[in-house]
Amino acid sequence: FLTLGIESSCDDTSVALLEGPRRVLSWKISSQIERHAAFGGVVPEYASRMHLEAILPLTRAVLDEGGVADPAKQIGLVAVTCGPGLMGSLLVGVMTAKAYAQAWKVPILGVNHLEGHIYANMIDHEDLKFPFLCMVVSGGHTEIVLVRGCGEYQMLGATQDDAAGEAFDKVAKALGLPYPGGPVIDRLSAAGDAGAFEFPDVLHNLEGLDFSFSGLKTAAINQVNRLRQKGEEIPLEDFCASFQNTVVKTLIARLEQAVRLTGVKSVAISGGVAANSAFRRAVAEHEGWKSFLPSKMFCTDNAVMVAAAGCAAWQSGRRGGLDLAPDPALDFGEDEVVGE
Numbered sequence: 001f002l003t004l005g006i007e008s009s010c011d012d013t014s015v016a017l018l019e020g021p022r023r024v025l026s027w028k029i030s031s032q033i034e035r036h037a038a039f040g041g042v043v044p045e046y047a048s049r050m051h052l053e054a055i056l057p058l059t060r061a062v063l064d065e066g067g068v069a070d071p072a073k074q075i076g077l078v079a080v081t082c083g084p085g086l087m088g089s090l091l092v093g094v095m096t097a098k099a100y101a102q103a104w105k106v107p108i109l110g111v112n113h114l115e116g117h118i119y120a121n122m123i124d125h126e127d128l129k130f131p132f133l134c135m136v137v138s139g140g141h142t143e144i145v146l147v148r149g150c151g152e153y154q155m156l157g158a159t160q161d162d163a164a165g166e167a168f169d170k171v172a173k174a175l176g177l178p179y180p181g182g183p184v185i186d187r188l189s190a191a192g193d194a195g196a197f198e199f200p201d202v203l204h205n206l207e208g209l210d211f212s213f214s215g216l217k218t219a220a221i222n223q224v225n226r227l228r229q230k231g232e233e234i235p236l237e238d239f240c241a242s243f244q245n246t247v248v249k250t251l252i253a254r255l256e257q258a259v260r261l262t263g264v265k266s267v268a269i270s271g272g273v274a275a276n277s278a279f280r281r282a283v284a285e286h287e288g289w290k291s292f293l294p295s296k297m298f299c300t301d302n303a304v305m306v307a308a309a310g311c312a313a314w315q316s317g318r319r320g321g322l323d324l325a326p327d328p329a330l331d332f333g334e335d336e337v338v339g340e
């Protein structure tokens with residue numbers, strides 16, 4: 001059973017061909033990051049135009065490389081990210097998917113981008129079984145999800161303001177580092193002293209399993225400005241390592257709580273920040289749970305995870321149609337209040 005996956009929710013155009021639930025036949029990504037870097041962030045209008053230029057050649061190349069000569073006969077499902085994300089970006093993916101589905105007369109399914117991120121874990125881990133906890137940490141999300149089954153997602157906690165990735169990016173920007181700042185901070189931190197700078201306790205006064213990163217972000221940016229005003233040089237490695245360490249400690253603390261509250265001891269992570277080496281190490285080496293890490297290339301946005309989520313949804317009986325429409329604010333899962 002072949003699934004064609006399409007992802008275009010933000011600034012990456014990606015197409016993937018998946019056989020069964022996890023065998024990647026071919027996949028490609030066209031990143032716009034360098035084109036947006038000049039603006040210090042993603043410019044939505046520009047992003048949708050670049051998706052439009054990239055998506056058809058990318059799909060053709062993926063089909064060729066995957067050995068699909070007759071898609072109408074060979075493709076079993078077209079899966080596409082239908083939200084949340086940028087409206088103009090989502091539209092390009094959804095419209096392309098619908099056009100292919102109609103031309104080939106194959107079924108189509110919309111995939112929630114967060115469901116996609118969670119399914120990135122399934123590619124590499126056949127032994128990952130329900131229920132498990134998944135922490136989705138990316139540029140727009142910081143959430144702990146209890147995954148009971150395909151399509152059964154309970155949100156245990158979420159950020160009340162900034163996402164962890166956003167905090168990485170904004171702090172990096174204040175330090176004069178290029179966009180996106182997360183990977184740069186990760187690299188610089190390797191040579192830094194994580195105890196050199198002190199940052200406030202992020203979870204102080206926060207109930208349940210929620211997060212807040214805006215206070216930490218502001219504290220870090222203020223610290224940068226203070227040092228600059230005093231004419232002091234900022235020890236980049238130390239600063240990055242200390243900031244990164246604070247974020248990682250926060251994420252791990254919440255995961256520990258989630259394991260304690262649910263009794264679920266399988267822990268997966270996903271989203272761009274799940275590519276962070278300090279975070280990966282902390283999750284992998286933790287003794288209180290069994291950890292599952294997607295490979296780094298499937299942490300950030302990609303169509304393989306979308307194809308995997310779509311295929312699983314199809315197999316579990318979910319059906320869709322050509323009335324599929326993009327939803328920039330698509331809801332995800334059910335809220336569950338848990339607390340100690």
Ligand code: ATP
Pocket residue numbers: 009010084085113137138139140141164165166168169180181182183186271272273274275276277299300301
């Ligand atoms: P969302 O999934 O919430 O819509 P997105 O699609 O923009 O957001 P992803 O591609 O999943 O996000 O992740 C991008 C984010 O991950 C950016 O904020 C980036 O800085 C961060 N990131 C990527 N690699 C690393 C890393 N090694 N360390 C820390 N952060 C990282």
Ligand code: FE
Pocket residue numbers: 113117138139271272300301
């Ligand atoms: Fe994402």
